[in-house]
Amino acid sequence: xxxxGWKSKEAYPDARKAExxxxxxxxxxxxxxxxxxxxxxxxxx
Numbered sequence: 001x002x003x004x005g006w007k008s009k010e011a012y013p014d015a016r017k018a019e020x021x022x023x024x025x026x027x028x029x030x031x032x033x034x035x036x037x038x039x040x041x042x043x044x045x
Contacts, residue, residue, distance in 0.1 A: 015023070028034050 012026075013022070
């Protein structure tokens with residue numbers, strides 16, 4: 001659900017309890033360059 005509840009604290013787990021992979025994914029999925037690369041890669045399949 002893109003954009004759903006992104007401002008809601010309840011939509012995300014407590015960051016103090018998150019693992020490194022969880023934080024990395026949250027950063028990566030918001031990265032414009034990653035999004036462009038992902039779209040280009042999946043379009044070529």
